[in-house]
Each structure stands twice: as C-alpha cells, then as structure tokens.
Amino acid sequence: MFIATIVISLFLAVSLSFSAVGKLTKNPKVIPIMEHVGVSPDKIAWLAYIEILGAVGLVVGLFAWPVGVAAALGVILYFAGAVVAHLRVKDTAGIGPAAFLAVVAIVTFFLRILSS
Template identity: 55%
Template sequence: MFIAAAIVSVLLALALLASAAGKLSKNPQQVENMTKLNFPVDKIWLLAVAEIAGAIGLVAGLFWWPIGVAAAIGVVAYFVGAVIVHLRANDKAIAPAGVLMLVAAAAAVLAPLAA
C-alpha cells in the first residue's frame, strides 16, 4: 500500500506545485480564470501558499502518516472551496477541481494504510 500512497501523494503534490507556480508567476490564464471567478487578483498568492503547504504536507506524510492525512484533508477542503467558487460564479469548468478533490481524498485514505 505504501507504493500506492506514494504515487498518489507525489503526483498530487506535483500538481499542487505546478498550480502554485502558475499563480505566483501570475500566469495570464490563471489570472483570467480568477478574474472570471471574481477572486481578487492581489490575493492569488494566498492560494499558492495553501497549495505549497499542501504539497509539503503530502510528501512529509510519506514519512509520518498523520501529517499526510491532515494535509490531504486540507487539500480536500481547498478544492471543495474551489468547486463552490466555480459554482457560485456559474462557471462550468469544475472538473479539474473536482478530480483533484477526489485524488486528495484518496491520499487521505491511503496514508494510514501505508504505515
């Protein structure tokens, strides 16, 4: 089970870091999406910090599973919020956030099983 937990956690961490890099570099596509969702552009860096923290926690959780579970639950909450924001803005592009939310839930389930 450790291999499955490691694969899910590392892939999710890489996705979070890629997203955070886009936010921190003010990628035009991400800025456009945030504007469309009525999210303040000057606060995008806060989302990047949350994603980086989640990625660090997921990887650290491979060495001590309670951290991984806590990080995965935090990432699930982050993406639940993302889905809600997309729905409130009548944006139909919720699939990426929904899929990452499910992957984070899988990471939360797999972490204690890998111990």
C-alpha cells in the same frame, strides 16, 4: 498499499506545485480564471502559498503519518472550496480540474489512512 500512497501523494504534490507556480508567475491562463470565480488579485498569491504548504505536507506526510493525513484533509478542503467557487459563478466548464484534484485528494486521504 503504501506504494500507491506514494504515487498518488507525489502526483498530487506535483499538481499543487504546478498550480502554485501558475498563480505566483501570474500565468495568463490562470489569472483570468481566478478572477472569474471571484478571487481578488491580492489573494491569488495566498492561494498559491496554501498549495505549496499542501504539497510540502503531502511529501513530509510520507514519513510522518499524521502530517500526511492533515495535509490530505487540507487539500480536500482547498479543492472543495475551488469547486464551490466554480459552481457559485456557474462555471461548469472550468470545474473539471478542481473536481478532479478534489477526488485525487480524497483518494490520497483514504490511502494515507489505510497505510498507517
């Protein structure tokens, strides 16, 4: 079960890292979506930093069980907020990636708990 935990945790960490890079480099595909769901431009970098912290926590959590659990829980909350932000503006077309990563974070959380 720990191999699955490693694979899923690393997948989620890489996904968070790519998402953070898109925000920090002001990728023209990312910024309009963020603004559409109501994120002010001065807060976008903070969301990227949160994603980076989540990615680091997931990787460190492979060696320190409580850190992995906490990081996975934080990522669940982050993407739950993203899903709510998309729903709030009725952006059903753009909710997919956030919902998918929320589910991956939930799976990561339970795998991390089960492989303690």
